Every structure is written in C-alpha cells, then in structure tokens.
Amino acid sequence: MPNDELVKVTDLVRYYKRGKIKIPALLGVDLSVKKGEIVGIVGPSGSGKTSLLNVIGGLGRPSRGSVVVDGSDLSQLGDTELSNFRLKKIGFIFQFYNLISTLNAAENVEVPMTLAGMEKEKRQNRAKELLRIVGMGHRTDHLPDQMSGGEQQRVAVARALANSPPIILGDEPTGDLDSKSAKKLVELIRTLRRENKVAFVLVTHDPLVVQGCDRVYSIRDGKVIKEFSQTDINHFRLDKDRDDMDHLLLTDDMVAK
Numbered sequence: 001m002p003n004d005e006l007v008k009v010t011d012l013v014r015y016y017k018r019g020k021i022k023i024p025a026l027l028g029v030d031l032s033v034k035k036g037e038i039v040g041i042v043g044p045s046g047s048g049k050t051s052l053l054n055v056i057g058g059l060g061r062p063s064r065g066s067v068v069v070d071g072s073d074l075s076q077l078g079d080t081e082l083s084n085f086r087l088k089k090i091g092f093i094f095q096f097y098n099l100i101s102t103l104n105a106a107e108n109v110e111v112p113m114t115l116a117g118m119e120k121e122k123r124q125n126r127a128k129e130l131l132r133i134v135g136m137g138h139r140t141d142h143l144p145d146q147m148s149g150g151e152q153q154r155v156a157v158a159r160a161l162a163n164s165p166p167i168i169l170g171d172e173p174t175g176d177l178d179s180k181s182a183k184k185l186v187e188l189i190r191t192l193r194r195e196n197k198v199a200f201v202l203v204t205h206d207p208l209v210v211q212g213c214d215r216v217y218s219i220r221d222g223k224v225i226k227e228f229s230q231t232d233i234n235h236f237r238l239d240k241d242r243d244d245m246d247h248l249l250l251t252d253d254m255v256a257k
C-alpha cells in the first residue's frame, strides 16, 4: 500500500442473508482513501452507501473482496480484534448524533475512552480539550436535550475523535441540520483534516458536504458508477456546473419523490 493510503477496498461484495435468501448490497466496490482526505459517497436510497460505510468501519464483514484500513486486513480479524479495531481506528458520526441522553457532553465524549481503558483524570481532561476543539468548551456539563442539533453533532464529532482514530465515518452527518449548522460542521471537518490529518468518509445527499469533499464516489446498485475529482468538485463549488451537481445529487429516487 502506498504509505499515504489509509483505506483500500478491493472488489468488495456484501450480501445480507435472510433465511435462505441472499440480498445483495455491494457488488464489487473498489475505493481508496488517503490519510487526511475527505471522501464523499453519494447515491440513491438502497444503493449500498450505509453497507459500504459499515464494512469499512468493521460493523459488517465483507462477503468477498478485501478491505484494508490503516494496515489491518479486516477479513483477517477475529471478533475481539474487530471490536478493538472499531474502538481505536474508527470514529463514527450519524444523522441523529446518537449521544447518550442521560450523560452530559463531557461524559458522552469520555465513553470511547472508558471502553479503551483510559484512566479517569486523563479522559476527563481529554474530553474537555476535545470539546474545546469542536467549539463546545463552554457546554461540557450540558445534557444532549439542552443543545441544538448542530451542537449535539459537534459533541458527536468530539466523541468520534476520543481515541485519536485516523478516520471518521459519517452517515448523513448533516441530514438533520439546518444549513448554517451544516456549514459549521463542514468547516470543522476541514479544520480537523488540516490540523489533525484525520480522514473522513461521508455518506451524503447534501451539496454543502459534497462541496467540502476532496473526492466523491457515486454509487448505484452496489457499484461505483462514477468518481468525481477535486477539479470536478471545484467546479461545483464555483457554481459553474450546476447541472452536474444536480445530476450528482438528484438521484432517481429523489426525482421520483
């Protein structure tokens, strides 16, 4: 693997088994992510985006093909190794933040560090520091329902950073945010990649997120159908290729709605 390559997915196939029925979700995906790169995944509902993210994050196993993340070949890992991998190497952010409602911001950020066995004072200090980095340093003792969606998502980003993973995976991370909060989240993501060299893989329908990506894969029916380069995205950013942007994001199912 070239040494700036963080994720390498080769000919990834993933089926879900329902009794005797095999439901295909991914049908031969090739993809790569470099250290500190922000990669977008777009595509219609049911095209396999979440399945792809889950396999990269060690939440699902490949049925065939190979997934190598930060030097670990995931198909070679046992269950304990895989959960260790998730804890140390991957941060997750979700559409609905998934914070624990009975824990305050700092305690939520501490959860992955507790699971990793970090000692109390160290994790309390780190939680404060991470909340400061995401702009939530003044809200450490607030409960999730005392924060706006955008604020909760920034706490979720701090939690994702807890064990210093090289990569954060996001499934529609701005899906529940207003455009101002979405913009702030994209800015935060770009700052984290610049200052901490964290890579991101972001499943999204949001033009704001796409504009913040370095590269975008468009997937359909479990396959990559197109890859958009930095140059393509710069065109979208400058609003020069409105039609292409619409083509990228207005997937069949969205048009049908």
Ligand SMILES: Nc1ncnc2c1ncn2[C@@H]1O[C@H](COP(=O)(O)OP(=O)(O)OP(=O)(O)O)[C@@H](O)[C@H]1O
Residues within 6 Å of the ligand: 016, 017, 018, 023, 024, 025, 043, 044, 045, 046, 047, 048, 049, 050, 051, 052
């Ligand atoms: N746990 C599961 N069991 C069975 N089939 C599943 C399961 N999860 C997903 N699938 C199927 O796999 C395919 C891909 O689903 P996936 O959730 O990856 O799509 P998606 O692109 O994330 O869609 P959306 O945009 O709606 O979130 C779909 O046909 C879906 O029905």
Ligand SMILES: [Mg+2]
Residues within 6 Å of the ligand: 049, 050, 051, 171
């Ligand atoms: Mg999904």
